[in-house]
Amino acid sequence: MPRRSAIFISNRAKNHAKLGVGRQHPELLYADFVRRAERFGFMPYFSFSYYLNDSLREYLTSADIERFMSLENRYVGNGEEFEAFQEALVSKQTYKRDYQQRPVFLKRKDYLLSLLADTKEAEARVSVSSSSA
Structure with a gap:
């Protein structure tokens, strides 16, 4: 309801x-x-x-x-260095527009999207090799 x-x-x-x-x-x-x-x-x-x-x-x-x-959760906050972000298991980002326009956020976003793209490519390769077997 x-x-x-x-x-x-x-x-x-x-x-x-x-x-x-x-x-x-x-x-x-x-x-x-x-x-x-x-x-x-x-x-x-x-x-x-x-x-x-x-x-x-x-x-x-x-x-x-x-x-x-x-x-240990290897937490990293909004203002910490990019290298710390790459090693983190938990990262607090914010929904606030001014932060989302900052270079630090854009770099983090690009990094995460590249990881997703790499994962999708790897899954596709596994799927193709499984179906051809």
Whole structure:
């Protein structure tokens, strides 16, 4: 059923406070937080992560989750050097137009698109060689 009213995406502390979650909330949040937030007219910015947390909780033990959360993610932020970006497993980009027009973002975008193109070429080669066998 379609929504009757629009919701907005927010990571504002005052919206989270409506649900009893402070900025330094010590525990993981889960999908129920997203569902409760929707009743207040917003969708948490990190909703995907809260659904992921639910999946982890369903299929992994507490010890497994703790090990998973302690893994290095090789995070890189918007302003870091391109070389760090190439080695990262996690990279926060932004949707803001001024950032998307900067050389650093355009270089990162070109790099990721080239990786996709290389992957598609490799898949095509594998597909051709499999069908000719």
